[in-house]
Amino acid sequence: MTGPAPLVLLDLDGTLTDSYPGIAASARVAFGTLGLPVPDAAALRRFVGPPLVESFALFGVAPERVPDAVAAYRGYFRETGMWENTVYPGIPDQLAVLRDAGVRLAVATSKPEVFAGPICEQFGLAPFVEGVFGAPLDHVPSTKATVVGAALDALRPAGQVLMVGDREHDAHGARAHGVDCLGVAWGYAQPGELTAAGVVGVVAEVADLAAGVLAALSAAAAPGAAPTTGR
Incomplete structure (x- = not known):
């Protein structure tokens, strides 16, 4: 890369x-x-x-x-x-493949950051990511776009940016910052939800996550495409 x-x-x-x-x-x-x-x-x-x-x-x-x-x-x-939570089988291996391919990784979740950070630590996800970005506690208004913006401000990416998520909120929050979203099919979306939200594709199986991410990044970088760099 x-x-x-x-x-x-x-x-x-x-x-x-x-x-x-x-x-x-x-x-x-x-x-x-x-x-x-x-x-x-x-x-x-x-x-x-x-x-x-x-x-x-x-x-x-x-x-x-x-x-x-x-x-x-x-x-x-x-x-x-x-x-009361488990990492989907195969996720750590897929994150390792992405890191080995030179991809920077971070978590961006609507879950309050005070919970998201310890969860990533407890379940072994923290070593794969540069940061865990989440919502404030509930008395402070927040959307997925707020979280994506905080991650972009902190990490200041110089290259392409891609969001990966299982719900329409991920796609809408990413688009607010000019970022594409790749959907995943093993999560909690209703039928047709991700396509209607405008994702660039949907990965069917955890085992295909890294390949799907790399393909989406490659497609965005192809001649004639407009790479998403966040803002």
Whole structure:
């Protein structure tokens, strides 16, 4: 790989780790604490990816009750839920291939950074990335675009930039900074969600992640293409 090293921003939940069990358990605690009906398991998958405040609003929690829902969720998540999580098999090997190919890696997640950092440390992801960028805690407004912007400001990439994620929020947040997004199929997107969000492609299997990223970077750098460099 010639020229400045490309930077790949990696979503966490649904892209690197299967965090659904802990997120769903935390959400059940929150709905139960508020005395609200608990959504079924399929519906709770929609909690994975978007900012938490947005997710509770999506499920019809009244605005004045959202702070209590978040507090109940965080109480369980901080102690137990964040560790009910596993790295998708094969992810470390794929990250190693990308690093060996000269790609810079960082995590960019809507999960609060105070949780994302320890999760990456605990599950062995931290050695592969230059930084872990996440949202502030819930009283500070934040979107995926906010997180992507913080990563770009800190890492100051000189080469291409690509976002990799499993939800439409990843694509929209990246596009706000002129960055393409490559989708992954093993996460929590609804059918057709990633294509509708304008991803440059969808990687079907974890084993194909590194090849998919390198192909997307190569395509963006081809003659006539407009490489995305972030801003």
